[in-house]
Structure formats: C-alpha cells, structure tokens
Amino acid sequence: MTVTRLYAVIPVHNGIEHTLPMIRSLLPLMPPQGRIVVVDDGSSDGTSAILEREHPEVVILQGDGNLWWSGAINMGAKHALDESADYVLLLNNDTVLHPQFLEELIAGAHEFPHSLVTSKILSEEQPQVIWSMGGRIDWLKGRVWMAGFGQPDDGSWNEPVEADWLPGMSVLVPADVFRQGIWVDEERFPQYSGDSDFSMRAKNAGFRLITYPKSRVYNKVNNSGLDTRLVKGLETMTVKKFLESLTSNKSSKKLKVNARWLMRHAPIWSWPMMTGRLYGYYLLKCLQLWFGLSKAKSTTGKACEDPIQRQAVRVPTEKEEQ
Incomplete structure (x- = not known):
C-alpha cells in the first residue's frame, strides 16, 4: 500500500x-x-x-x-x-x-x-x-x-x-x-x-x-509521570506510594492491568515467573528500604540485555521471502 x-x-x-x-x-x-x-x-x-x-x-x-x-x-x-x-x-x-x-x-x-x-x-x-x-x-x-x-x-x-x-x-x-x-x-x-x-x-x-x-x-x-517517579524514587518509596503504584493508571505496576495482560497473552504456565519478574525485585527493594536492610538504588539507565541476540538480525522483505 x-x-x-x-x-x-x-x-x-x-x-x-x-x-x-x-x-x-x-x-x-x-x-x-x-x-x-x-x-x-x-x-x-x-x-x-x-x-x-x-x-x-x-x-x-x-x-x-x-x-x-x-x-x-x-x-x-x-x-x-x-x-x-x-x-x-x-x-x-x-x-x-x-x-x-x-x-x-x-x-x-x-x-x-x-x-x-x-x-x-x-x-x-x-x-x-x-x-x-x-x-x-x-x-x-x-x-x-x-x-x-x-x-x-x-x-x-x-x-x-x-x-x-x-x-x-x-x-x-x-x-x-x-x-x-x-x-x-x-x-x-x-x-x-x-x-x-x-x-x-x-x-x-x-x-x-x-x-x-x-x-x-x-x-x-x-x-513519564508517576512511573518515572516510582523508578527514580525507590530510595524515598513510602507504603502510600507503593500502594498507589499498584492501583494507578499512571503506573506500569497496576495489578489489574497486568493481570488482564497475562490472561490475554501469556501461557498459563508462565504466569508465576512473569509475576515474579514484574513485582519481585520491586517489592524486595521496597521491603529492604522500609526495614532498613539496605538502601534502595535507582534502576534508571540500567540496560536490559537481550538474551537472544546482542546484534540485530536483518528481516527479509516479502519479495525476498517469496
């Protein structure tokens, strides 16, 4: 087209x-x-x-x-x-x-x-x-x-x-x-x-x-609104802010939205791992902060390494595939 x-x-x-x-x-x-x-x-x-x-x-x-x-x-x-x-x-x-x-x-x-x-x-x-x-x-x-x-x-x-x-x-x-x-x-x-x-x-x-x-x-x-403030502000995270992050449309951690996404797209067997990945580190750092176990650090700028490929692989066009 x-x-x-x-x-x-x-x-x-x-x-x-x-x-x-x-x-x-x-x-x-x-x-x-x-x-x-x-x-x-x-x-x-x-x-x-x-x-x-x-x-x-x-x-x-x-x-x-x-x-x-x-x-x-x-x-x-x-x-x-x-x-x-x-x-x-x-x-x-x-x-x-x-x-x-x-x-x-x-x-x-x-x-x-x-x-x-x-x-x-x-x-x-x-x-x-x-x-x-x-x-x-x-x-x-x-x-x-x-x-x-x-x-x-x-x-x-x-x-x-x-x-x-x-x-x-x-x-x-x-x-x-x-x-x-x-x-x-x-x-x-x-x-x-x-x-x-x-x-x-x-x-x-x-x-x-x-x-x-x-x-x-x-x-x-x-x-990026609340979600950026939450990521950057883990060192000042309060229980109130944490609960807000689980219910606000401005947060990628909203429980209802993530549950809907998992149920629509993810295989059932992946739900425990997906949930743990999404909330485990986040909750752990908050608990460490609240109980004085360690100082939470910002994750801003932390690279998420692609485990499948470090370099891009060229995608063939439709003509090349024919």
Missing part, C-alpha cells in the same frame, strides 16, 4: 511546552495529503487555544479528561478513518523527531507492506543510547523487555528487526488494522500495556511488527 493519506495522531494532556515544538518540527515533514490530529484530553494549560492560534491547520479533537492514551488514540484513529486515511502514525507529544524520521518510516512501510513499522527510539538525554528497538518476550524466562535498551547506538542495531510487540511511540499503522476491528483496548488497558496489547493483537491477525532503524526519534525518558 502506498502511503499518501497519512494522519498523525498525538494524544495530549497538558505539556504544551513539549507539544508545540514537536508540532513545529513535524509539519514540514508531512506528505501533501497528510494531516496532524491532536487529541486534547482535558488539558488545563491552554493547549487547544495555543495550537489553534499558532497552527490552525492542525485538527484538534476534544476529550473530557478520561480518555487516557488508549482512548485518545482510538478517537484520533476514528477521525483518520472517516477521512479515508491509509496510514495512522502514532506519536507522543514529547517525542523529539529526527528530520528524516518520517521519510524513512514511510520507506519502511513500503519495504514491509502489511506491517506496523516503528522507529529506532533513542534517549533524548543520551542521544547515543538506544531506548527501544521493539519489544521482546521470553515466556520461559518470564521476561518482557525492549530490544537494545540501554545499549550504545554503535551500528549493531542498524538492520530492520521483527518484534513481538511495539511501544506506541512513532508507529506507522496501516489503516486496515483498524478497519479489521483491531482497536486499542481502552477499557482494559487505558494507559500502560495498551500499546503492547494492540500490537500483539495486530500480529496475531497477520500483520508484521517491524522496527526500521533508519527512522530515528528521541524519547524524553524523564517525562
């Missing part, structure tokens, strides 16, 4: 200081028939008014503050489909864009048709450090992680990689995914795990998940 009518969907809730420069950098990169759709989910910092004044060409959809990421993506994607989009680009408002990111992402979609294609994501704070080359899963070891995380961008990850799941940042999605009834599950996964669940269901429906490293974007790692 040729990428012509491309709609970029950007969910926002405040953060105009991130949204405005990102929009300004994205506008000149859009194809002639492309449109930018900002879903403003109840911002109180004047996001909509500022965007309307500065960039009237941007489509602004209004949420009520309860859409979260998943609901906002669905609202934007529905608008895109109503406008006959052939691709929907998922973007975060605090992403820093490389000038060639979209051109290369579109090239990746042409090289790998019938695929969800994402960029190589690097750390904005450390531009030579990889944040994601796509998601990986090892059910046997109970691990869910991002390939390449924490590794230097030294050329080892310069070939396309097939993923098990994709983070929802700079993902080019064929509109046919939504037309086949595969939407982000905003009821079960309003924020965290919405992206992995969505991409895994697309993969189960026959779409490929490809990381195309010629396309590059930069993630503001330190701007």
Whole structure:
C-alpha cells in the first residue's frame, strides 16, 4: 500500500511546552495529503487555544479528561478513518523527531507492506543510547523487555528487526488494522500495556511488527509521570506510594492491568515467573528500604540485555521471502 493519506495522531494532556515544538518540527515533514490530529484530553494549560492560534491547520479533537492514551488514540484513529486515511502514525507529544524520521518510516512501510513499522527510539538525554528497538518476550524466562535498551547506538542495531510487540511511540499503522476491528483496548488497558496489547493483537491477525532503524526519534525518558517517579524514587518509596503504584493508571505496576495482560497473552504456565519478574525485585527493594536492610538504588539507565541476540538480525522483505 502506498502511503499518501497519512494522519498523525498525538494524544495530549497538558505539556504544551513539549507539544508545540514537536508540532513545529513535524509539519514540514508531512506528505501533501497528510494531516496532524491532536487529541486534547482535558488539558488545563491552554493547549487547544495555543495550537489553534499558532497552527490552525492542525485538527484538534476534544476529550473530557478520561480518555487516557488508549482512548485518545482510538478517537484520533476514528477521525483518520472517516477521512479515508491509509496510514495512522502514532506519536507522543514529547517525542523529539529526527528530520528524516518520517521519510524513512514511510520507506519502511513500503519495504514491509502489511506491517506496523516503528522507529529506532533513542534517549533524548543520551542521544547515543538506544531506548527501544521493539519489544521482546521470553515466556520461559518470564521476561518482557525492549530490544537494545540501554545499549550504545554503535551500528549493531542498524538492520530492520521483527518484534513481538511495539511501544506506541512513532508507529506507522496501516489503516486496515483498524478497519479489521483491531482497536486499542481502552477499557482494559487505558494507559500502560495498551500499546503492547494492540500490537500483539495486530500480529496475531497477520500483520508484521517491524522496527526500521533508519527512522530515528528521541524519547524524553524523564517525562513519564508517576512511573518515572516510582523508578527514580525507590530510595524515598513510602507504603502510600507503593500502594498507589499498584492501583494507578499512571503506573506500569497496576495489578489489574497486568493481570488482564497475562490472561490475554501469556501461557498459563508462565504466569508465576512473569509475576515474579514484574513485582519481585520491586517489592524486595521496597521491603529492604522500609526495614532498613539496605538502601534502595535507582534502576534508571540500567540496560536490559537481550538474551537472544546482542546484534540485530536483518528481516527479509516479502519479495525476498517469496
């Protein structure tokens, strides 16, 4: 499928200081028939008014503050489909864009048709450090992680990689995914795990998940709300904060969300190991802190080594497979 009518969907809730420069950098990169759709989910910092004044060409959809990421993506994607989009680009408002990111992402979609294609994501704070080359899963070891995380961008990850799941940042999605009834599950996964669940269901429906490293974007790692504060703040963790992390939509540790994800995707025999991996270290460090056994340390910047491969393996195109 040729990428012509491309709609970029950007969910926002405040953060105009991130949204405005990102929009300004994205506008000149859009194809002639492309449109930018900002879903403003109840911002109180004047996001909509500022965007309307500065960039009237941007489509602004209004949420009520309860859409979260998943609901906002669905609202934007529905608008895109109503406008006959052939691709929907998922973007975060605090992403820093490389000038060639979209051109290369579109090239990746042409090289790998019938695929969800994402960029190589690097750390904005450390531009030579990889944040994601796509998601990986090892059910046997109970691990869910991002390939390449924490590794230097030294050329080892310069070939396309097939993923098990994709983070929802700079993902080019064929509109046919939504037309086949595969939407982000905003009821079960309003924020965290919405992206992995969505991409895994697309993969189960026959779409490929490809990381195309010629396309590059930069993630503001330190701007991720409660989950970042929890990881960075283990040394000051309180029982109240710990309990909040198990119930808040802003936390990747929310029990209900992770239970739903396991029941939908994971083999039953992997549940104990997966749960232990997800909560064991976290709980242990909190208990050590509370009982004075040791000082908890931040895990920020700790690399998750890929046990299957240290270097990327080139993914063959459909023509090469035939």
